Amino acid sequence: MRPYETMIIFDSEADESAITAVLEKGLELVRSNGGTTGVVNRWGKRTLAYEVRKKREGYYVVAEFTSEPKASAELDRFLVLADEVLRHKIVRMPEKVAGRRRPPGPGASPSAGRSRPAPARSGARAAPAAASELGAEPAPSPTQSDEADVAPAPAAG
Numbered sequence: 001m002r003p004y005e006t007m008i009i010f011d012s013e014a015d016e017s018a019i020t021a022v023l024e025k026g027l028e029l030v031r032s033n034g035g036t037t038g039v040v041n042r043w044g045k046r047t048l049a050y051e052v053r054k055k056r057e058g059y060y061v062v063a064e065f066t067s068e069p070k071a072s073a074e075l076d077r078f079l080v081l082a083d084e085v086l087r088h089k090i091v092r093m094p095e096k097v098a099g100r101r102r103p104p105g106p107g108a109s110p111s112a113g114r115s116r117p118a119p120a121r122s123g124a125r126a127a128p129a130a131a132s133e134l135g136a137e138p139a140p141s142p143t144q145s146d147e148a149d150v151a152p153a154p155a156a157g
């Protein structure tokens with residue numbers, strides 16, 4: 001069993017019930033081939049970066065599942081044939097990453113799932129650490145003996 005993630009972009013003009021039906025049929029296809037379904041995130045309508053089949057907007061859904069490669073191939077075949085689907089991509093997730101994402105609980109803030117803090121909005125950056133704090137020797141400054149080693153420039157004329 002391998003972990004997968006799929007992003008499906010549905011036609012934004014399709015009915016919500018049609019989108020749900022195609023999504024459920026696809027997930028049922030995974031289950032019937034011995035796989036298990038995980039988190040399903042409905043992102044909703046978003047503007048596409050470029051036109052796909054003369055559409056500028058799509059309904060995005062991201063779903064995680066675990067299955068054998070055969071079930072992934074069957075899902076891919078099904079999504080290619082579904083009229084409501086504009087684009088889709090199925091990606092095998094690394095074992096280290098699989099299952100780490102959890103859907104936010106009710107009432108959770110959108111940033112609750114972030115693994116790192118959001119960047120400061122003031123535009124100010126933190127000062128770089130001193131070389132001594134990083135355990136490095138400070139760069140030597142040029143000395144008078146270094147300057148004496150440099151040959152004088154030839155005189156023009």
